[in-house]
Amino acid sequence: MAIITVQNLRKQYGDKIAVKDVSFSVEEGEIYGIVGRNGAGKTTTVECVAGLRKPDGGTIHVAADLKQQVGVQLQESAMPDKLRVGEALDLYASFYANPASVTELLDEVGLDPKVGFAKLSGGQRQRLSIALALVGNPRIAILDELTTGLDPQARRETWDLISRIRERGVTVLLVSHFMEEIERLCDRVAVIAAGTVLAVDTPAGLISRTGGVQRITFRSTMPVESLKSLPEVHSVTVEAGQVTVTGDQNVLRAVVTALPDSAISNLKTETSSMDDAFLALTGE
Numbered sequence: 001m002a003i004i005t006v007q008n009l010r011k012q013y014g015d016k017i018a019v020k021d022v023s024f025s026v027e028e029g030e031i032y033g034i035v036g037r038n039g040a041g042k043t044t045t046v047e048c049v050a051g052l053r054k055p056d057g058g059t060i061h062v063a064a065d066l067k068q069q070v071g072v073q074l075q076e077s078a079m080p081d082k083l084r085v086g087e088a089l090d091l092y093a094s095f096y097a098n099p100a101s102v103t104e105l106l107d108e109v110g111l112d113p114k115v116g117f118a119k120l121s122g123g124q125r126q127r128l129s130i131a132l133a134l135v136g137n138p139r140i141a142i143l144d145e146l147t148t149g150l151d152p153q154a155r156r157e158t159w160d161l162i163s164r165i166r167e168r169g170v171t172v173l174l175v176s177h178f179m180e181e182i183e184r185l186c187d188r189v190a191v192i193a194a195g196t197v198l199a200v201d202t203p204a205g206l207i208s209r210t211g212g213v214q215r216i217t218f219r220s221t222m223p224v225e226s227l228k229s230l231p232e233v234h235s236v237t238v239e240a241g242q243v244t245v246t247g248d249q250n251v252l253r254a255v256v257t258a259l260p261d262s263a264i265s266n267l268k269t270e271t272s273s274m275d276d277a278f279l280a281l282t283g284e
């Protein structure tokens, strides 16, 4: 069941059209990604969904019983330096009729309630902003570029946290321009450019529609010409003794079946990635 439906959303700031025509729908329980380059209109889109901005055109429908249950984490949220983590969470919890347990949330995000905002690292600030988005026990969490600026370790911890949020049944709308993040976390993704939707698909679907090509390289002690006739194979080239074969997702199996094990060495495989898919879709 779709719990968020956005149809022909349009939003401009003065003469500047930030969102031209955006439509997508989010199913209950999924992590839905919104990706695009800087200025594509991602933040404006999710701010409209969160009710923080008024659209100039189109409709946004959030399942009726969930309207009050949207938690939002926006880019670069700041707090007074001396405010402690526990105080911030208690304050936000007081805005809601049925808040989450602050103690449990602190445990979940791994933060010490006594530490002041100024002393938190970038990763800890992001985890606090996620906790603040979750303190009202939302059914939908909107998270905007929450791993930008984090080191790889902190980014992975944040990804684990988002996965756990989903396991609790929360639907997540995630804005990102990290393709690895999208690929790991999202069930589906909308690719946005210049205020319009270029494609909506699963990460694997996006990768396969923009190539989905597998490339394998190896050294062979046998002639490889015959591989060209295999239906799974697109091309075979040999350069300085190194064989490169491209083909569909079954190409590896086809090649190792066609050649004896003893003929193959230094075998490596490469699949086109979300990065390739994104660049191909956005025409770069």
Ligand SMILES: Nc1ncnc2c1ncn2[C@@H]1O[C@H](COP(=O)(O)OP(=O)(O)OP(=O)(O)O)[C@@H](O)[C@H]1O
Binding pocket: 013, 016, 017, 018, 019, 036, 037, 038, 039, 040, 041, 042, 043, 044, 045
């Ligand atoms: N308050 C505003 N006033 C004027 N123009 C704005 C405002 N907010 C955003 N814009 C412009 O609207 C366009 C879309 O901005 P938006 O922040 O929605 O994009 P984004 O995809 O989230 O970008 P980023 O990845 O940089 O956050 C950009 O050209 C931006 O400069």
